[in-house]
Amino acid sequence: MKERLIVQKYGGSSVANTDRIKKVAERILKYKRKGRSLVVVVSALGDTTDELIELSSQITKYPSEREMDMLLSTGEQVSSALLAMALHKLGIKAISFTGAQVGIITDSAHTRARILDIGAERIKEELKKGKVVIVAGFQGMTEKKEITTLGRGGSDLTAVALAKALDADECEIFTDVAGIYTTDPRIEPQASKLERITYDEMLEMASLGAQVMQSRSIELAKKFNIPLIVRSSFLYKRGTMIYNPRKNSKEAKFMEGALVSGITLSKNEAKLTLCDVRDKPGIAAQIFKKLSQEDINVDMIVQNISRTKRTDISFTVPKSSLRKAVRIARNSSKTIGAGDVAVDDDVARVSIVGVGMKAHSGVAAKMFEALAENNINIEMISTSEISVSCLIKKNLGERAVRSLHSKFNLGHIKRSK
Amino acid sequence: MKERLIVQKYGGSSVANTDRIKKVAERILKYKRKGRSLVVVVSALGDTTDELIELSSQITKYPSEREMDMLLSTGEQVSSALLAMALHKLGIKAISFTGAQVGIITDSAHTRARILDIGAERIKEELKKGKVVIVAGFQGMTEKKEITTLGRGGSDLTAVALAKALDADECEIFTDVAGIYTTDPRIEPQASKLERITYDEMLEMASLGAQVMQSRSIELAKKFNIPLIVRSSFLYKRGTMIYNPRKNSKEAKFMEGALVSGITLSKNEAKLTLCDVRDKPGIAAQIFKKLSQEDINVDMIVQNISRTKRTDISFTVPKSSLRKAVRIARNSSKTIGAGDVAVDDDVARVSIVGVGMKAHSGVAAKMFEALAENNINIEMISTSEISVSCLIKKNLGERAVRSLHSKFNLGHIKRSK
DSSP: OOOOEEEEEEOGGGGSSHHHHHHHHHHHHHHHHTTOEEEEEEOOOTTHHHHHHHHHHHHOSSOOHHHHHHHHHHHHHHHHHHHHHHHHHTTOOEEEEOTTTTTEEEOSOTTSOOEEEEOTHHHHHHHHTTOEEEEETTEEEOTTOOEEEOOTTHHHHHHHHHHHHTTOSEEEEEESSSSOBSSOTTTOTTOOBOSEEEHHHHHHHHHTTOOSSOHHHHHHHHHHTOOEEEEESSSOSOOEEEEOGGGOHHHHHHHHHHOOOEEEEEOOEEEEEEEEEEOOTTHHHHHHHHHHHTTOOOOOEEEOOOSSSEEEEEEEEEGGGHHHHHHHHHHHHHHHTOOOEEEEOOEEEEEEEOGGGGGOTTHHHHHHHHHHHTTOOOOEEEEETTEEEEEEEGGGHHHHHHHHHHHTTGGGOOOOO | OOOOEEEEEEOGGGGSSHHHHHHHHHHHHHHHHTTOEEEEEEOOOTTHHHHHHHHHHHHOSSOOHHHHHHHHHHHHHHHHHHHHHHHHHTTOOEEEEOTTTTTEEEOSOTTSOOEEEEOTHHHHHHHHTTOEEEEETTEEEOTTOOEEEOOTTHHHHHHHHHHHHTTOSEEEEEESSSSOBSSOTTTOTTOOBOSEEEHHHHHHHHHTTOOSSOHHHHHHHHHTTOOEEEEESSSOSOOEEEEOGGGOHHHHHHHHHHOOOEEEEEOOEEEEEEEEEEOOTTHHHHHHHHHHHTTOOOOOEEEOOOSSSEEEEEEEEEGGGHHHHHHHHHHHHHHHTOOOEEEEOOEEEEEEEOGGGGGOTTHHHHHHHHHHHTTOOOOEEEEETTEEEEEEEGGGHHHHHHHHHHHTTGGGOOOOO
């Protein structure tokens, strides 16, 4: 019988120091005893990446991205070699590789490269010998043998891409939290761990502020239908499975009953209002085209009801793009003969997420009700297939999360297998 | 006109921290202003290698050599990337590479690999673009893409091998001393810097205890007749050229007048005496064959004059091989019916080195005279084409060096161009 092949990824806090690396090795030993085949992706030791960035900043404020990749990719190489040594110490056959060595081929966009291909032959060869194969996360190389890194969440991406290339049975993401929660437990201590969540919900939660995983890794997993398990490397407990419910109709049916899976809070947006705009077809399109041409990710958009042939248009942008967005909005305003541009960055966005809600009316109404009961004024609203977001005053963000968590009974949520 | 191509190597103390790396960049700027083409080999930052070794030792006492190479090779990659950034900051075009990237192909003897080939195409391509090419020292890869390191003195070796592969005009070794001295200045403050020294003298000095460069790099430079310049990265001063005098007969002639170039002292040897050995052809051969089979490097050998058909045989071995050598000597003694094995590790070896001495009688006699004048008893003597060594009591080593330095007038030596 073919051994079950698992790709595991251990994040920076899971390999923060040599003691933690030994713990990871012990965990791997348990898997080997169960007869599993393992490919292990590791991040850099705890603060290594920060220390390397500090070194570069001592030299220059504007390091070349290519050289940053040369520098930063060493962090994962170090932790990979150390984990191999720790496994050897426990009598487990293991071998470590850089991204380049196992043929993780990327494009040449240094510091944010995209994986184009993985020639996993070398890994398969070593798996056949019964070895645990350790791969330095976050990195690859171009066809021209330039070392690249994959950007934020890069090691997760390495793990998912390897799981696909190797046709693995599972992909486990070990991190410093026990799984995906109904909301941030630092805000709502009643937050409960989800046993399962769909790719779409997870993507929505990630884009709306949940920090556990980057969207690109989830998207890749969804694309290839690779079940991800997010779990703690500090505990021996089941985590949260991120999966595709369509494969199992019973599951999908159950999911629809759950309605709301999670609550997210984001304070990274700002609101712009373009006042006194002529209410004429094409005017709004003109503004948003300009913004998108400059790579500004406009999110919520609200246009007031027009009584006087003139209207106000409000929209949110990431705070990091705020200055640029204001400049563009002011120019647009002149061009189209509109009025002032008002800016408000004292806002927070609170969202409810759940695949169930699209089949049920009344979910949004329940949300507004909860906020009203807590005297929280809603400034803007936006909805998607599986989420409803409200823009509110920033200092009310946490209160809003707690009130929604309680309203939707998320403290008791359990999605059992 | 073709630009003059120089390969430079900067050792660990030359790139100890980011400030030192900036200084190296400034030095390189001066070369570029003179229109030089440059390939720069760097060691790891100051203590990096020790820190990495410490990490591995926290995990296991017996790390796999392959994984040690994965681990340690990151040190030079970090310093290479940082130097590239420092050069960019000064407006110099530069690019860094790992050993693997520039095709430094080695055998698979991890931690002590030998360079088999260098495919320098990538370097030539970047040099043509006017870039300073930085290469991580001390490392290479096997045909199977395994990362290897070259062992002690590995970065020097990288520099010499690159100088050969690129047909460079010069190879400069930047270190924390100003050049090669007539003897260790910590022992004899009168020690003077040599402007020139032959490969053979340097090899003899290295094998007799001088620490500046490893023999294997000098041997490689000699083999391909690549002039090496050893100089300080802390000073802007001419260093010492290590070269082949046969190419220049005037020089060679001058050299013969110098007689003694340097004095070395080694405390890393121990003396064994096999007593009461039958004085019969083949007996000695038998013992030394056994020792060589076990890779023990026997150095000085003295057999006493025989009066009684039985004799004592004394020889020196490196202290690191002493235990093994004693065991072999005792076994041999039984086999050949000899007596006790006496061990003396309270010895030092003082040597005079110079290509001139082979053409002159009286040099050895002058050495013995100097030692006698200082009441230093000689226990063993050995000679080579270009050196004479005496084994003496360890605590007299420094006194012997000073007396010889003065006797041969080395405080005033100057070998001008």
